Amino acid sequence: MAGICQMCFLGQVILSSFLTGTTGNRDVFSSSGEDVSLPCDNALSGCTSTVWNYNQNIRSSAVELFAKGKKKNNIKRHERLSLGSDCSLNIYKTSEEDHGMYTCQQFVYDTPYGTDKSVSLHVLHVSSTQNEMRSGSSVTLSCQLFSHENSCDTLFRTEGFQLVWVNQAGVNLHKDFRYQILLPGQCISTLTTKLLNEDNNTEWRCLLKMRKETKTTASYTVRFTGSNTVIPVTTINKATTNASETEGSKICVSLYRVIVVIVQISVFAAPTVIFLQIICARRA
Ligand SMILES: *[C@@H]1O[C@H](CO)[C@@H](O)[C@H](O)[C@H]1NC(C)=O
Numbered sequence: 001m002a003g004i005c006q007m008c009f010l011g012q013v014i015l016s017s018f019l020t021g022t023t024g025n026r027d028v029f030s031s032s033g034e035d036v037s038l039p040c041d042n043a044l045s046g047c048t049s050t051v052w053n054y055n056q057n058i059r060s061s062a063v064e065l066f067a068k069g070k071k072k073n074n075i076k077r078h079e080r081l082s083l084g085s086d087c088s089l090n091i092y093k094t095s096e097e098d099h100g101m102y103t104c105q106q107f108v109y110d111t112p113y114g115t116d117k118s119v120s121l122h123v124l125h126v127s128s129t130q131n132e133m134r135s136g137s138s139v140t141l142s143c144q145l146f147s148h149e150n151s152c153d154t155l156f157r158t159e160g161f162q163l164v165w166v167n168q169a170g171v172n173l174h175k176d177f178r179y180q181i182l183l184p185g186q187c188i189s190t191l192t193t194k195l196l197n198e199d200n201n202t203e204w205r206c207l208l209k210m211r212k213e214t215k216t217t218a219s220y221t222v223r224f225t226g227s228n229t230v231i232p233v234t235t236i237n238k239a240t241t242n243a244s245e246t247e248g249s250k251i252c253v254s255l256y257r258v259i260v261v262i263v264q265i266s267v268f269a270a271p272t273v274i275f276l277q278i279i280c281a282r283r284a
Helices: 002-020 151-158 238-283
Strands: 026-031 036-038 050-055 063-067 081-083 089-091 100-108 111-127 138-146 161-166 180-185 188-194 203-210 213-221
Touching (some): 026 213, 036 111, 063 081, 111 213, 138 151, 151 161, 188 203
Parallel strands (some): 026 111
Antiparallel strands (some): 036 089, 050 063, 050 100, 081 089, 100 111, 111 138, 138 188, 161 203
């Protein structure tokens, strides 16, 4: 009997490591502001033996969030945490600060029961450092996946994760020349654009995709600041305008030079021709 159970258990471990990827942990993706529920894999009914621990990164020490099914009230964000009926950990209004490794443990008579399975919470967040938003100003939105240590790096490098920007209608913005989209790091993507009059209250969305599948979405809504003065729409790309201007002035300079040369030739040529005619006439 014990042999069969061990086999089952081994099978479970192997199967779950296939399902959750190389890390052996379960990954949960959320966007900031969303409510999230982290599953407890080895829960016992009643949850009175449940312990939830949290670790933001390797350097920080583990924080006990729940012990024996009771919430610790000395922790910073205790008012946003609760225990589900299946012993899952509910986080209300996730923030990027909540990212990290969560471990659910069971203690029976002060002895750990079953295997600890950690849940890695990844939080997607879009921000802008811009203080002023108005028509004509340039805005940069930054979309970042906050994860435990380098785990997001691994997702992007080996598991086909990527960040994709779309508009409210879900149209991909990566081929639209209005937007400059850069990847300054593995877990971060920035979108820069010049704001137009109609951009007040426009929402841009950042999707966390694993190949075709969208794992989570974070969005940013532009709110114009300051006065309501409507600046005339100048949507033409500035770089293009400057380029055509310089092209134009180059042509003008060339044309001017040609005219000068023609004038110079005629000014000097005319007296020479007349002079030669006079000499030739006298010879004749
Ligand atoms: C932007 O939209 C908000 C909300 O609709 C409005 O109150 C504000 O006056 C608008 N600002 C400009 C500059 O149009």
